[in-house]
Amino acid sequence: MLSYALRRTAVAVPTLLVVISLSFLLQRLAPGGPFDQEQTLTPAVRANLDRVYGLDQPLAVQYAHYLGALARGDFGPSLSQRDFTVSELIGQGLPLSATLGLAAVLLAILVGIPAGIAAALARGGGSDYALTALAALGIALPTFVTGPALALVFGLHLHWLPVAGWERGAPRYLVLPVVTLALPVAAYLARLTRASLLEVLRTNYVRSARARGLGASRVLWHHALRPALLPAVSYLGPAVAFVVTGSLVIETVFGLPGSGRYLVQGAIDRDYPLVLGMVIVYAALTLACNLAADLVYGWLDPGARRG
């Protein structure tokens, strides 16, 4: 298990380094420098500015400085929000985005997996068809359609929940965003769990467990469920990536002050340090979650550790 964990980590770290290096290079290659907005500078002033910020150094030295700054959590100043550093902006937005994403993933697991199990056990029945159809709908509809649609129904027509806004974290403001974000993930989990449980229930060892006279619930809980959950677990890594991207839309739709909105606004303003800083943070998060999903998978399925 330990060597499996080390091997998986050994894959994730270079990936992150590639992301960081690419974003550094793009930042340097992008047209326009940080001092372009000022009046034309005399060469002497320009040279001084370059020296102060280390821009006169060779690219390799700058890269080493950049890595050092990153290690200290310093992403540089934001170009569009002049009074803030990128780290401050990330610090402001990330807790909300993380809460949103975590709540959505938890909700999706709590709803999607039981729904998939229920559908598989009721195979061919009315509830199976209803759940399967609902899952197909949930997967097909993009969040930027379901979000406004849910706000229209539950906010504007039924007045059950606020349409948008934040109000210092009152939970009612998070209900619609979390549900919107969780919907496609739950639908996908339900579909995966249904398919894989049906497959496991057809295997020989489940049949022999039944033949030994074990009750249906004992067969389900002790024999079928653990292998049946493997596809769902391996989907959790991609699901986190999905939730991260989805949160960009959700925060825009529901007017939440999370880091996703900074990222989108930064891209619109062409604020390189902000966008690249955010991307690095998000990439690190995504890779960490992928790694966690891999480790859980390896723990559930000893066969995977050898691969």
Next chain:
Amino acid sequence: MAESAAGRGLWRDAGRRLRANRGARAALVLLGVVALVALLAPLISPWAFDSLDWRHLAQPPGLAGAHWFGTDRLGRDLFVRTLHGVRLSLLISLLASAISVGIGLAWGAIAGFAGGRTEGAMMRFVDVLYSLPYLFIVIILSTVIGRGSIAVLLLAIAAVGWLTTARIVHGQTLQLKRREFIEAARATGVPTAGILVRHILPNLAGTVVVYAMLTVPQMILFESFLSFLGLGVQEPYASLGNLINAGAQEMESAPWMLLVPAAFLVLLLACLNLLGDGLRDALDPREH
């Protein structure tokens, strides 16, 4: 996998199976109608996509002023704008799919056929990009290159769309290159490039066609997603994404501004997915 000897017979069989698939047929007809109406929209409606009608601001759908789907706050006709959006979405997604499937095909086939260190490096690169949320790559590209031009949008979404195709083609090529007929071609002295073009690519055609078809709705989603966020198609041009965004902001007073483009987006996605699934079943009946 396509049996090489079947040749034309495979495609004829697939066509027959596709025609027998009721869902795929309905989707194809519906798509054709939508695409036709989208192409003819300028002839059907008296309004242009950016013309303002001051007498009908935020008009609900109806017959008044020939604004069948209503107007937005500036009095622009939603029927024409939505169909313009459909046209742009279809155009961008078809082009982007063609580009990304082309890249993916070349990348996967070359990597699979080359083998060794080249293969390792090429597929490792795909893995690295794959482990990142695709949207980040697009956002970085649009930050660095700038936004607003359709060429940039096309480039950005095509740049992330090819990864899955590359993986699938790579896997298929690995299987193919161990087959006897490839060995025979090699033994008779066909050069590597010739084997790739004459023997590997034709046998990948079925997989690639299915994958290209399933990529189109993905690309429509990418495009509208970016336009929704304000990173894609810009005003006054209409795309389904920026229409849905504008509609979401006005949904209290003018819900049709949200519902009309959203309905068209869902319709397009549903039809394209049905068609793609139908095509997959038609070309690869053994797997389903």
